[in-house]
Amino acid sequence: MEDMRYAPIGVFDSGVGGLTVAREIMRQIPNEKIIYFGDTARVPYGSKSKETIIRFSRQIVHFLKTKGVKAIVVACNTASALALETLQPEMDIPVIGVVTPGALVAAKTTVNGKIGVIATESTIESRLYTRVIREYNPQAQVFGKACPLFCPLVEEGWLKDPVTVEVANRYLEPLLATGIDTLVMGCTHYPLLRGTLRQIMGEKVTLVNPAYETARELKILLEENGIDNDGLRPGTEKMHQFYVSDAANKFRQFANTILPFGVDTTQLVHIEDY
């Protein structure tokens, strides 16, 4: 167990979005080393079937295990919603997703019991946010809305563009009409649209960022298991490592806009071999 303490954390996503989760982990638990995997060859997951997302996620988890990780964070809402329940029993290390931490905070935060969830089509169809919120708060009403254009708009860099504002207005209108007081940003790209979402939803609606809650839960989990890195054995190797399934420059460029340091080298992995 003593060695486990200094092992890295595996973090994966369908692409670049999970870097917002990695960033939160780096902020809240700076002693931990991260092995990040972005499935850039098969991105996005948001409109794909449960079977496919489980198959892809299982390959990635196998890859991360070969890197000796002590815990895995599924830093993708879609994979958390569709694959986590299947993969958890197959693993001998802790595996957590972003949906449960986000859902629990939303359930605790709401005052009027009305919660909105915006996410990919597959995440909304899975109804996992609704299920977890209701476990904690059975009276809660949960209103889900798929926002398939948000990811492409973020990746185009149009974060505050009038087009993005118009698309967001269109998607959020039915949620506004329900009178929700809490909105879960249920896709890792969406916190990058926080300004636009805030503008439309107004100051009274609490925006929940599952990335933040997940990093908090990870910290507690590591401490409870006695595998948190105490920083007493400084590593000689590079702090964090980044792997991708497609070596497009885009990953590095996007990573450099999200992370507080430059990602110089990303290593290519043939993920379907795992």
Added chain:
Amino acid sequence: MEDMRYAPIGVFDSGVGGLTVAREIMRQIPNEKIIYFGDTARVPYGSKSKETIIRFSRQIVHFLKTKGVKAIVVACNTASALALETLQPEMDIPVIGVVTPGALVAAKTTVNGKIGVIATESTIESRLYTRVIREYNPQAQVFGKACPLFCPLVEEGWLKDPVTVEVANRYLEPLLATGIDTLVMGCTHYPLLRGTLRQIMGEKVTLVNPAYETARELKILLEENGIDNDGLRPGTEKMHQFYVSDAANKFRQFANTILPFGVDTTQLVHIEDY
């Protein structure tokens, strides 16, 4: 060779877009049977690297060969632009893409020598349209513009939505400014935006649809090789077959909006095994 005549044509795309090419083949060469493969598990290809697109395309071509096809149409601009040159020498049957037919017609159509190409990022970066257009018309000026939001907008069904018009205005503005008289719709989704593109570009700009030109070229190719189906031996099996790598309902729904008949059954293929 006599048997080859009655073999099917393999048609593939990263997802649903290639159905617009399949539809043109069905219209222009109605005797031919089509085996369609859509790589819905790994869609889209448009922002991915050459190496990845070659690997994926090679697997698909191997799969189609197991179905006994007599020729293959790469019904995806990105795969045509990045993988076709590599795959053609590996094959013992004719393989054609959509880029060359579209580029040749654009080169012949232009009067003022100024041609615009709209396509995915990877297609534009490959510069294949420019190269083929210049081979035929060395004086031509080719202006490429990547339009990454067009595919998600089409898949959202917002074909004539004000948001789509605004996005199209933004993308097309620099092309309009160059004074082009010909515009190649260099991604199989884009002909579905023809109304919006026409409205912005005006009546004087010729819109080139590579799907149409590709079906024409295929017809000539089959006849020249003596492998065109003369319709004299009616097949007992279903006329066309559809395969996908992810069984999302979305494929069937989208297919039913594009094709003149219902696509009842799509069969799932684990494409990474090929």
